[in-house]
Amino acid sequence: MTPDFAWLRRGVVEVFPQSADVNSESLERLLLTTNQPLRVKLGIDPTGTDIHLGHSIPVRKLRSFQDAGHTAVLIIGDFTARIGDPTGKSEVRRQLTEADVVQNAQTYLDQVRPILDFDTPGRLEVRYNSEWLSGLNLEKILELLSTMTVGQMLAKEGFADRYRKENPIFIHEFLYPLMQGFDSVAVEADVELGGTDQKFNIAVGRDLQRHFGQKPQFGMLLPILIGTDGVQKMSKSLGNYIGLSEHPGQKYQKLQGVPDNLLEQYFELLTDLPLDQMPENPRDRQTLLAWEVVKQYHGETAAQEAKEAAQSGGKEGAVPEFSLAGVQQFPTKLAYILNVSGLCKSTGEGKRKIQEGGVRLDGDRITDADTTFDSPSELQGKVLQVGKNKFVRLVP
Amino acid sequence: MTPDFAWLRRGVVEVFPQSADVNSESLERLLLTTNQPLRVKLGIDPTGTDIHLGHSIPVRKLRSFQDAGHTAVLIIGDFTARIGDPTGKSEVRRQLTEADVVQNAQTYLDQVRPILDFDTPGRLEVRYNSEWLSGLNLEKILELLSTMTVGQMLAKEGFADRYRKENPIFIHEFLYPLMQGFDSVAVEADVELGGTDQKFNIAVGRDLQRHFGQKPQFGMLLPILIGTDGVQKMSKSLGNYIGLSEHPGQKYQKLQGVPDNLLEQYFELLTDLPLDQMPENPRDRQTLLAWEVVKQYHGETAAQEAKEAAQSGGKEGAVPEFSLAGVQQFPTKLAYILNVSGLCKSTGEGKRKIQEGGVRLDGDRITDADTTFDSPSELQGKVLQVGKNKFVRLVP
Missing domain, CATH: 1.10.240.10 (Tyrosyl-Transfer RNA Synthetase)
Structure with missing residues (x-):
């Protein structure tokens, strides 16, 4: 009986290496012959707080591997996020602080919780790449750098454009693909998932695994989702996205x-x-x-x-409303509004929820427990949210 | 009274920065106004064992600074030597082992001893750059790398040629100028000496010192000596050199x-x-x-x-001769020849000298105490040397 690999193939752009010869190495063959769970890596950069359906695609594939009995290795790039992946970017990304990154990572995990199997033992490993990257010394880094040439790196899509246009490429950006590749070595990945823009980085991981005496991982590339405008890739900044939160x-x-x-x-x-x-x-x-x-x-x-x-045609009908007339005086603290609107049981709980990072106003996280508003007009029409499932729309 | 800066200017190609405005910052002005010894850096890569008169030029300038009351900071690039400076090279240099480097460093110091003032207190600091480089972590290295762009690095002479010719440049080579520059930060150099091929690296040191809040060093560039053929730069491999040993x-x-x-x-x-x-x-x-x-x-x-x-016309007259007829039988150990030729007092001392790295045959260091020769013909005409001053020419 040949197992059904429909789950594996669904929505996949490319698996590599993929030989034309059916008897040679292939991911399907490995799945058939392995007698232990494969380690399936997905690395994510906690560089932003909002995840959208485009980001969910490789996570959903990861879930399929979990359901087939394999181990999802979700790597939070807390170290790499602080550099910024130049892939496809025409400019250098700002460096994030450690605090930014820790908070973003937590938000990311909250948002992917409905997709992944967090509960079945052995099905999920969440790892932070600072675990192995922060301790690397110059000698090891030189070893990583010596595995690639400047020409190979500049041939990479994002870099090639920038170099041709004479936009500055800072040298530390060359480390990004190597660090991502070293993640594969550190977790001994059998498969790495990623968008089609990740082919180069996943291939670097293969090279580094070979360099360090491991069997190179397979790469599985998934599409970059087109946004709701039907034209450009889904992106918060383009406004054509559907956010998981x-x-x-x-x-x-x-x-x-x-x-x-x-x-x-x-x-x-x-x-x-x-x-x-x-x-x-x-x-x-x-x-x-x-x-x-x-x-x-x-x-x-x-x-x-x-x-x-x-x-029923109500464009925002599913969100309960709270009238700001119920707030006795302005200026008023957000924590108080959380209380009177019924989202929290007390102003104190409201403050705590804010401090825990669980409160958003129109999608933007509020973290200062003393956040104060001077007049109802600053709040009218906005959606106030606590956690994943409690919302009110603030109306006059 | 204006001091005589003839010693400073002698044989110098360029000092930078050097403003046309006499009142602005200049090295001579700094020498006139400083009330403490300047820290004058010369970095050397212990990549080879033989130093020649070409190498001696910046060392002699360093001595002039010592004689003027300043501190020579001689940096043995024990860490950097293990990468290889790509400057002006069309190929990647082989990486040296730690043992190679330690021995080369010792040889280097032996050879420059006649040039520098090793004795006056405060006039010489010998530093090994592994002291500060081996402990650098990825975060610090990213900081160093982020100070320069790929374009700036590829504009550097040695790299530019190689990139144009599509010869591979390995990414770790980009770290060389940054490590040399970081040496200047580590020792807080006021002046760095080097050949004219060092301008880029010394300028990187200035940038890094500025980045780390230090006053940038002056660069002093000295000529690359032409060899005894009158055409090419002095180099052991071209045979146009005069070795210090x-x-x-x-x-x-x-x-x-x-x-x-x-x-x-x-x-x-x-x-x-x-x-x-x-x-x-x-x-x-x-x-x-x-x-x-x-x-x-x-x-x-x-x-x-x-x-x-x-x-007296004797082309090799100054070297005493030892007749190999005095060796009773072949095969024979080199340590035994050291004894019978009078260079050492016993075969045991001969072995010891070999192990200490003090024995050379026609300039090539011998380090295996059991080195054996099968017949006199392998030795005839060669100069056997112990330490700096004991030589015999082996004759039939």
Whole structure:
């Protein structure tokens, strides 16, 4: 009996190395022959706080590996995040502080919790790459650097453009692919997942594993998701994104507006439904897509509420409202509003939630427990959120 | 009274920064106004065992600073030597072992001992750059690397040629100028001496000192000496060199053969004689040059002997001979020959000297105490040497 590898192939752009010869090394062959769980690596840079459906794609694939009995090795690039990956960027990214990175990492884990299996023993390892990178000394770093030439590095897509345009490339940026590659050595990865822009970095990992006497990992490349505008890749800064921390009602609304030409790809990449169950009619496709994705992140009840709200035509209907008239005087502290709006049981709990990083105003995290607003106009129309599931829209 | 800076200017190609404005920052102004000894850095890479007169030029300038009351900071690049300076090289240099480097460093110090003031307190600091480089962690290294761009690095002479010719440049080579620059930070150098090929590296040191809040050093560039062929730069591999460890007779002979067009530069760079005392007649110049240089390294008696030997026409007259007929049987150990030739007092002392690295055969250091020769023909005509001053020529 040949196992069904549909889960493995679904939505994948490329697996490498992939020989034409069926008897030679391949990932499917390895999956058939291995007698222990494979170590499947996904590295993430905690450089931002908001994760969107585009980011979820390799995480969902990671879950599929977990469900097939393998070990997801999720690497939080707390060390590398402080440099910034120049891939595809035309400018150098600002360096983050350690505090930024710690907080971003926690937010990331909160947001991927609905996707991954955090509970079954042996199915998830969360590792921080400062564990092995912060202790590297100059001798070891020279060894890493000596495995690659400047020409190879400058041939990399992001660098090639910048070098041609004479935009500065700082030398420390060359370390990024090598550090990511060394992560594969450190965790002894069998497979690394990533977007199609990660091919170079994953290949560097293969080279370094070979250099250090390990069997090189397979690379599995997944698509970069096109955003809700149907044109550019999904990105917070382009405003064409659907964030994992968004309210179910907002998610539902946005998914219902996904352009027809993207529906099939969204179905393939963001749901587990067999593609032959995809409705013919584009409107039905949108509705089913919205339902499936919201259910995934928030459960069936929330999906049902979001669906009903959308059907009733209320654009923001699924978010309960709180009238700022209930606030007796301004200036007032946010912690007090958290209390009177019913999101927290007391002003003290409100302060604590803010300090724990669990409070957002229109998606932006608030961390100062003494945050104060001078007038209702600063708050009107915004969504105040505590944790993943408690929201109110502030109205006059 | 304006001090005489003739010693400072002699044989110097460039001092930088050097403003046209006499009131602005200049090295001479610093020398006039400082109330404490300047720290004058010379870094050397213990990558080879033989030092020649070309290498002696910045060391002699360092001595001039010592004589003016300043502190020579001689940096043995024991760490950097293990990478190889790509400057002006068209290929990557092999990496040396730690043992190579330790031995080369000792040899270097032995050879520069006649030039520098090792005795006056406060005039010499010998530092090994592993002291500060081996402990650098990735975070600090990223800081160093982030101070320069790939474009700046590839503009450097040695790299530019190699990149244009598509010869591989390994990324770890980019660290060399930064490590040399960080040496200046570590020792808080006020001045760095070097050949004209060191301008880039010394300038990197200035940038790094500024980055770390120090006053940037001055750079003083000295000529690259042309070899005894009168054409190419002095180099052991080109055979146009005069080694500091060569026998006084050999030195004298070679200096007497220096081409006329180089005599003035050799005088300026290799002796302390006022240039107006340089004889008119080229033959007299050669003789005086040979005398002065041999006297510097071996003392007046050795210079006198070398001169007489040269006058008597014996091309190798100054080296005593030992007949291999005195060796009773072959194969024989080198340690035994050291004994019977009178260079050592016993075969045991011979072995010890070999192990200490003090024995050379035709300039090549022998380090295996069990070195054995099968027949006299392997030794005939060669010069066997123990330490700096004991030589015999092995004859049939």
